[in-house]
Amino acid sequence: MTSGKIAAQHATLACYKALMKTNPQLVQHWERIGQAKIALRVNSEDELLELEAIAKSLNLCARSILDAGRTQIAAGSRTVLGIGPAPVDLINQVTGHLKLL
Template structure:
């Protein structure tokens, strides 16, 4: 019983730690362009997936053919997770809150090409799932504009599996 209460307490706290509650600084003005770009991406009906008794998860597809360092992969996965979160919280906050309350499961999968990434993004969007591909700024390991990772969800595991069920874990 105590363990269950601790879990609920932690979930409640995590809701208050989201970046959207933090004050912004003047140095973050350059992020407005990124937010506008995220909003221009055409999605299906992101509000169509309902929160319920299912187990939701967040998926990150990583292009292993780019031979990114583990630190770069972590940063790109963070960008994808945040991009999906910011897009979905606006139109389907119940689904995001359900994902937060159920442990915020995340799965990382291996990918082989940009073509595969774009195909998976199109399939996810056709199923009304939130999908965001991340294009690198080109400051360190890859050329500017290289699509490095794809974030999908949060969404029910069975829907995520329809898109990525045959891929291997990273």
């Protein structure tokens, strides 16, 4: 599994857990249509935080992940942002300009 796929799995779980409490119907729909996960690249932690704020302003589920610091990343560093599941057009308003990881 690539690093992008691993990151997507971690962030997906955070969003999944949050939405199971607030919108289980959306999660069930996402499960039925294939559970899409796309890993994209940002240039900095600040950019990641900005995208999280934009996603939340659009009422999207957005969860950033703090690294545990067990390998080469400092503990507490934000390394991944999960957004969704949500309609593609809404997610693209936040991430449409980013490149694949």
